[in-house]
Amino acid sequence: MTIDPILLALIYILIFPGFIFLTVYGLFLQWFDRKISAVMQNRVGPPWYQALADIIKLLSKEVIIPDACDTVMFKILPYFAIAAVVTAALLLPIWTDALCSFQGDLVVVIYLLTIPTVTFFLAGWSSTSPYATIGSMRVLTQLFAYEVPMMLSLIGPAILAGTWNISEIAGFFTAHKPYMLAQIPAFFVALMALQGKLERVPFDIPHAKNEIVGGQFTEYSGRLLAFFYLAVDMEMVVGAGLINAIFLGATLGTAGILGAVIFLAKxxxxxxxxxxxxVLMGRVRIDQMVRFCWQILAPLSMAQILFDIFLKFRLG
Amino acid sequence: MKIKDKIILWSRLKSPWLLHFNGGACNGCDIEIVDALTPKYDLERFGAVLKSTPRHADILVASGPMTRQQVKRIKRIYEQMPEPKFVMAVGACACSGGVFDGCYSVVSGIDKVIPVSIYIPGCPVRPEAILDGAVKLLGALEASSK
Structure with missing residues (x-):
């Protein structure tokens, strides 16, 4: 018996590793993050169902739309954020090869992951409250700081592998495992840039709660806020999956359940x-963040690219 | 009760997000509220997180005797919170005006301005009392819906 390929693709998009898997794993990662930081701070931390309870509660709460805001933009932006992240996930090799993989999908994933940040900016901007506006300006400032180091750090492995295809880069590193060690500086640059993209400490400047209340999400409540939080959680899965695919060789040549287990572990x-x-760091100021990204991360990733080019010539 | 309502009630009980408001308190109770969120008492194990905007919050944790200056502000903040919402009056002043009762500049008690769900007396309140109050509020919410 053969299964209809369209049905198979739908299952891939909606269930595994598409929407439902991303939701469940994103909520799990949120809990994992909170629990681990609680343990590091010597406290008990939230129970395992915490992220799920938060989302259900937010979904069931009243949605308030302020009079002053741009109603249409305000309502549709959370869905755009989620859609962009889920689409990016389809291009990543998760348990086997990606659903669609082509030359240049690395660039597509990078730009799809920029869309949630742009929706955060527009969300703050269209709520028109002063705190949300300041928060959204900080989102954009931060975007210009971390986006370039992130892209540069992902270019290094692409040059070494000689391809713009995520699956082929992963295949290259699976075949030549020692080269992963040569990518450690770029790996750390990508980690720090991802930290900035996910707006986590030390780069949680856009929604620094003791400075500008709730940042870009100040005016959001109920269902819309829940979808934004869900988009951030999913972005964490996709960002970690992207770093896993580029620097750590994705599934390491395995497929099926073993591949999924390797993905989850990494x-x-x-x-x-x-x-x-x-947990180790406190929040930095926005100018310190921009300086850190442009004076340390960007030169480091450029040095990595230079090193990769030489290594590539050496290999022939 | 339908299963959908049960799930929603469960999620409400497991995820109370707090908003802290100082209505002219001497800061004693505010320090104790912050105390309750420190690693030693760890409110996060009940799912409580301190939020800084009324739009995200479920429980307004208010302290102080409510000065006349603050009345219209707390009303506005209360109205900005999405339903369902609850108010915790923390400290003797918030419950009844405390030592400021009858003073020309205060309205003596948060319940004169907005509906209060639970009163936590003490001057200042102990963090354990705040935790106990939060648990009792959630318990009452669960009991009232049965």
Whole structure:
């Protein structure tokens, strides 16, 4: 018996590793992050169902739309954020090869992951409250700071592998495992840039709650807020999955259940590193953040690219 | 009760998000509210998180005797919170005016301005009392819906 390929693709998009898997795993990662940071701070931390309870509660709450805001934009932006993140997930190799993979899908994923940030900016901007506006300006400032180092750090492995295809880059690193060690600086640059993209400590400047209340989400409540939080959680899965695919060789040539287990283990390790960064550091100012990204991360990733080009010539 | 309502009630009980409001308190109770959120008492194990905007909050944790200056502000903040919402009056002043009762500049008690769900007396309240109050509020919410 053969299964209809369209049905198979629908299952891929909606259930695994598409929407439902991303939701469940994103909520799990949120809990994992909170629990690990609680343990590091010597406290008990939230129970395992915490992220789920938060989302259900927000979904069941009243949605308030302020009079002053741009109603249509205000309502549709959370769905755009979720749609962009889920689409990016379809291009990543998660348990086997990606659903669609082509030359240049690395660039597509990077730009799809920029869309949630742009929706955060527009969300703050269209709520027109002063705190939300300041928060959204900070979102954009931060975007210009971390986006370039992130892209540069992902270009290094692409040059070394000689391809713009995420699955082929992963295949290259699976075949030549020692080269992963040569990518450690770019790996850390990508981790820090991902921390900025996810707006976590030390780069949670856009929604720094003791400075500007709730940042870009100040006016959001109920269902719309729940979808934004869900988009951030999913972005964590996709960001960790992207770093896993580019730097750690994705599934390491396996497929099926073993591939999924390897994916889960490696993304958990990446999220653990992100949590460690979050717990170790306090929030920096926006100018310090921009300076850090442009004076340390960007030159470091450019040096990595240079090194990769030389290594590539050496290999022939 | 339908299963959908049960799930929603469960999620409400497990995820109370707090908003802290100082209505002219001497800061004693505010320090104790902050105390309750520190690692030692760890309110996050009940799912409580301190939020800073009324739009995200479920429980307004208010302290102080409510000065006349603050009355219209707390009303506005209360109205900005999405339903369902609850108010915790923390400290003797918030419950009845405390030592400021009858003073020309205060209205003596938060319940004169907005409906209060639970009163937590003490001057200042102990963090354990705040935790106990939060648990009792959730318990009452659960009991009232049965």
């Amino acid at each position: 993304t958990l390790a990446i999220v653990f590193l992100l949590t460690l960064t979050k």
